Amino acid sequence: MKKKRSGSSRYFFFFLVLIVLIYAVYIGINSLFTKLDLFKVKYIKINGNVNLETDFLKNICNDFINMNLYSISKKDVLKKYENIVRIEGIKVSRxxxxxxxxEISEKRGVFxxxxxxxxxxxxxxxxxxLDNVNFYENEVLPVIGTKIPDAEIIIGKRIENILIEKIFFLREKFANVDPDFIxxxxxxxxxxxNLIFVNANIGYRIVLGENEIEEKLKRLIFLEQNRTFEKGTTIDLRFKDQLVIRSEEI
Incomplete structure (x- = not known):
């Protein structure tokens, strides 16, 4: 006697046929979408950029105009922008x-x-x-005076330097007291x-020393709010519970 096909085998067969049909429909629709003139790119919209110019970013990908929208992959777009150091990330939408x-996310200058x-x-x-080909209006940043040889600077690479790390540490301390102080x-x-800061508005110098940074900064802000200092003056807060105002640099 011939053995009957089990119910589970029939279900598996129907499931397999269904998967093949769905895949065939997907391939057909995808092929249709990538060939219709209706989906040829007519507009490119750039969002999220702050310093990088929109026209500059748009011109880079002008090759996509009149290409089929659904034939363009994120990889294609990323490749266009891969040599721009200031671009941190890209999101592509159709x-x-x-x-x-x-949508562009930029690396922003801090110092x-x-x-x-x-x-x-x-x-x-x-x-x-970051590159220094263009200095942008939005990037009015404090300068860190270093002794780093020019040959050690590589655009797009992280710089390792004790002074720079110290100032980033101080930046966090300043933010705890007054985020705008920097x-x-x-x-x-x-x-x-001695690490010296120069006031941007008037030009007096500030020395905080190594310890109790936040407390010293509070004292400095109180002083700035209640008296004026001349250009070239040095406000010396290195010593505990003592303020020294000098007319010359330390």
């Missing part, structure tokens, strides 16, 4: 029927570093050196092991 949307020879480069929050400093530099 907007029916013919618009390509590219300028000045090299041994006086060349200025922006660095971002991760200490990555914007009132035009320059940081070392002199005889």
């Amino acid at each position: 907007i029916f029927p013919n618009k390509l949307k590219i 300028f570093l000045r090299t041994e020879r006086g060349i200025i480069f922006p660095i971002d929050k991760n200490r990555v050196v 914007n009132s400093i035009s320059e940081f530099y070392l002199k005889d092991e």
Whole structure:
């Protein structure tokens, strides 16, 4: 006697046929979408950029105009922008029927570093050196005066430097007291092991020393709010419970 096919075998067969049909429909629809003129890219929209110019970013991907919207992959877009150091990430969206949307996230400068020879480069929050071909209006940043040889600067790479790390540490301390204080400093530099800040508005110098940074900053802000200081003056807060105001640099 011939053995009957079990119910589970029949279900498996029907399931397999269904999967093949769904895949065939997907291939057919996908093929249709990638060939119809209706889906040729007519518009490219750039979002999220802050310093990088929209026209510059748009011109880079003009090759996508008149290409089929559904034939463009994120990999294709990323490849166009891979050599732009200031781009941190890209999100690509297709907007029916013919618009390509590219959202840019930028690396933003936090400080300028000045090299041994006086060349200025922006660095971002991760200490990555950004290009200095263009200086942007939005990037008015404090300068860190370093002795780093120019040959050690590689655009797009992280810079390792003790002074830079110290100033990033201080930036966090400042933010605990007054997040805007960092914007009132035009320059940081070392002199005889002492870290000196230069006030951006008037030009007086500030020395906080190594300890109790937050408490000293509170005292400094109180002083700035209640008296004026002349350009060239040094406010010396290195010593515990003592304020020294000098007319010359330390």
